[in-house]
Amino acid sequence: MIEEKIIYILDTNILLHEPFAFLSFQEHDVVVPMTVLEELDSIKDRRKDVSRDARVAIRALEDTLAQASPEEVLAGVKLPQTDELHPSGCLSIFNDYTLEQTSGTLSFNENDNRIINTALHIQAVKSSKRVVLVTKDINMRLKAKGAGLAHVEDYRTDQLIDDIRFLTKGYHKFDGDFWEKIKSCESETEGRNTTHFVDREIVPVTYINEYLIDESESFAGKVTGWDEEKLAILDIGRDRLMSKNAWGIQPKNIYQGMALDALLDPNIDLVILTGPAGCGKTLLALASALEQVIERGLYDKVIVTRSTPEIAESIGFLPGTEEEKMAPWLAAITDSLEVLHKQDENMNSSLNYIMDKANIQFKSVNFMRGRSIQNALVLLDECQNLTASQLKTIITRCGEGTKLVCSGNLAQIDSNYLTAVTSGLTYIVERFKSFPGSTTINLNGVVRSRLASFAEENL
Numbered sequence: 021m022i023e024e025k026i027i028y029i030l031d032t033n034i035l036l037h038e039p040f041a042f043l044s045f046q047e048h049d050v051v052v053p054m055t056v057l058e059e060l061d062s063i064k065d066r067r068k069d070v071s072r073d074a075r076v077a078i079r080a081l082e083d084t085l086a087q088a089s090p091e092e093v094l095a096g097v098k099l100p101q102t103d104e105l106h107p108s109g110c111l112s113i114f115n116d117y118t119l120e121q122t123s124g125t126l127s128f129n130e131n132d133n134r135i136i137n138t139a140l141h142i143q144a145v146k147s148s149k150r151v152v153l154v155t156k157d158i159n160m161r162l163k164a165k166g167a168g169l170a171h172v173e174d175y176r177t178d179q180l181i182d183d184i185r186f187l188t189k190g191y192h193k194f195d196g197d198f199w200e201k202i203k204s205c206e207s208e209t210e211g212r213n214t215t216h217f218v219d220r221e222i223v224p225v226t227y228i229n230e231y232l233i234d235e236s237e238s239f240a241g242k243v244t245g246w247d248e249e250k251l252a253i254l255d256i257g258r259d260r261l262m263s264k265n266a267w268g269i270q271p272k273n274i275y276q277g278m279a280l281d282a283l284l285d286p287n288i289d290l291v292i293l294t295g296p297a298g299c300g301k302t303l304l305a306l307a308s309a310l311e312q313v314i315e316r317g318l319y320d321k322v323i324v325t326r327s328t329p330e331i332a333e334s335i336g337f338l339p340g341t342e343e344e345k346m347a348p349w350l351a352a353i354t355d356s357l358e359v360l361h362k363q364d365e366n367m368n369s370s371l372n373y374i375m376d377k378a379n380i381q382f383k384s385v386n387f388m389r390g391r392s393i394q395n396a397l398v399l400l401d402e403c404q405n406l407t408a409s410q411l412k413t414i415i416t417r418c419g420e421g422t423k424l425v426c427s428g429n430l431a432q433i434d435s436n437y438l439t440a441v442t443s444g445l446t447y448i449v450e451r452f453k454s455f456p457g458s459t460t461i462n463l464n465g466v467v468r469s470r471l472a473s474f475a476e477e478n479l
Contacts, residue, residue: 025049025109027146029139031155032059032131034175036070037407039077041175042084042099042111049096049109051142052081053116055134073409084111114138126167132157136164143169156442176442184430184440187294188453190460191231191278192223198232198239207255214255220246229288229459231278233258240274242281256281266311267360269303272467276300282459283308283425286318290415290458292449293427296476298468301427302401303356309397309425310360313378319397319423321379324353325388325414326401353382353401388414395421404428404445405435411444 026048034041035056042050063074088097096110116138119125125140126133136153143151152171153164161172194201206217223232223243232241232253240261241253261277264270266284271277275295282291283304293301312318354371361370374380385406400414403426411426418424426448430440440446452458466473 024149026150026152027051027142029053029114029135029142029151029153030056031135031153031157031160032056032063033156034154035060035077036063036073037156037175038409039073040080042081045109047107047109050099050111051114051138052111053114053135053138055116055131055138057081057113059131081111085113114142116141126163132160132163136160136167136169139164139169140167174442184446187430187446187462188227188230188449188460189462189464190229190292191233191275191462192226194232194234194239196234197236198234198241206250215244216241216253216255217250218253220249220251223251226251227453228456229282231256231281231461233274233278237274240277266304267307267315269307269360271304272300273465275461275463275465276304276467279304279461279463280308282461284312285459286312288457288459289418289423290452290455291423291425292445292452292458292460293425293463294430294445294449294460295463296431296466297429298466298472298476299463300467301429301463302353302399303359305399305401305425305427306353306356307360309399310374310378312397312423314374319421320395321381321397323381323383323393323396323398324401325383325385325398326353353399385410385414388417391417392419393417393422394419396423398422398424400424400426402428402432404430404433404440404443405438406444407435407438408444408447411448415448 026045027050028045028048029051030042032055035052038044042052057078060074060078064071064078084099085093085097093113094115096112099108099111101108116134119128119134119137119141121128125137128134128137135155139151139153150171151169152173153161153169154173154175155161155164156175161174164172201222202218204219208215208217226243226246228243228245230243232243233239237258240256240258242256243251244254245252258274258277261274261281262271264277264280264284266280269280271280276299279291279293279300282288291305293305295301309319309322313320313322357371357374358367361367361374398414398418403411405428406414415424426445428443428445430443430445433440433443435443438444449460453460466476
């Protein structure tokens with residue numbers, strides 16, 4: 021049975037979130053209202069990061085419609101086929117300025133209302149078909165429903181999970197004692213490392229570099245491989261995890277121990293740290309960076325960048341160089357540096373010395389595009405506010421000998437168009453969970469202070 025074609029009307033924020041989104045609807049038809057094109061046009065010249073996405077979307081639409089006549093553009097132009105199993109639908113532009121105010125329609129004073137009215141009009145004209153308005157604006161979805169539109173959806177093609185509770189944590193915690201659950205085990209020792217081979221069924225669903233711990237605090241290991249029958253577990257030892265040290269910092273709980281183990285592992289190229297405010301993400305990342313750059317000489321420099329809505333839009337209104345402009349936004353890094361050197365006789369001199377010795381550079385996410393970063397340790401803070409495409413841009417900048425640490429709190433998303441399940445941070449956790457060169461750790465537990473801990477649990 022062939023599924024009936026659906027007509028999707030796209031809001032502007034969909035094309036800003038994913039400029040090629042109109043190609044993602046397979047055999048169904050896509051309608052772009054004229055108001056959307058006008059909004060893209062007004063955004064493309066702004067000095068904001070989103071202006072690039074607007075320009076990319078405009079060029080993509082133009083490439084698709086370039087050879088079509090005005091009549092064909094209004095009627096629908098065949099989209100390029102992206103999947104051999106599905107024929108492609110059509111893309112058309114709808115001139116919503118030709119619509120007249122009638123009973124039941126919203127006022128034409130706002131652009132959102134014009135787009136909703138377009139969907140209502142198409143729904144009335146083509147009542148036999150399913151007409152869906154696609155927008156990431158929650159309020160617009162409510163307005164469209166209230167105006168009588170039957171179908172309104174969020175754009176979810178880049179959403180890999182439906183509930184943030186299912187997000188990979190990077191570790192598996194066993195009830196009771198781990199060894200009581202093991203029926204048979206073979207072990208191999210090489211140097212100081214011991215690898216256990218246990219039945220695969222002990223952890224049916226697991227990922228490479230996932231940590232295994234138990235409630236009895238008698239075991240800590242890491243998954244290094246598997247086949248259909250056996251699971252290979254590197255015995256790290258709980259005491260060894262808790263004795264990890266980076267720039268004078270030792271873990272306060274087992275989650276920080278796992279994080280430090282991953283951060284200090286030269287074989288791991290990407291470490292993703294998630295967790296609530298005050299769990300130690302930034303402090304651990306910075307301490308491990310100083311340890312590996314200054315003490316171990318594994319990297320030449322530390323590059324620190326952070327995403328907030330204000331940075332993504334502009335850093336031009338603050339005085340000074342790029343580093344000086346970024347300094348107010350990267351206070352979390354300087355605060356962490358002060359914590360690491362609070363016992364020094366002259367903290368300011370120590371901070372200046374360390375900044376120079378470790379070659380710490382503050383960079384804006386705006387200027388990361390187009391670079392190739394070699395032999396550096398890159399700290400990307402607050403990346404829950406980045407989209408999947410923005411994170412891809414940054415990750416693909418990392419060249420030979422570079423390690424990337426991404427950290428963020430999915431409960432503190434500032435973007436208007438992102439949720440916990442559509443955040444770029446969630447996206448890379450899911451995409452990289454099977455990559456042997458990456459590790460994800462969810463830092464469970466607030467260690468900043470009892471005040472912060474109580475606030476995290478009760479507010």
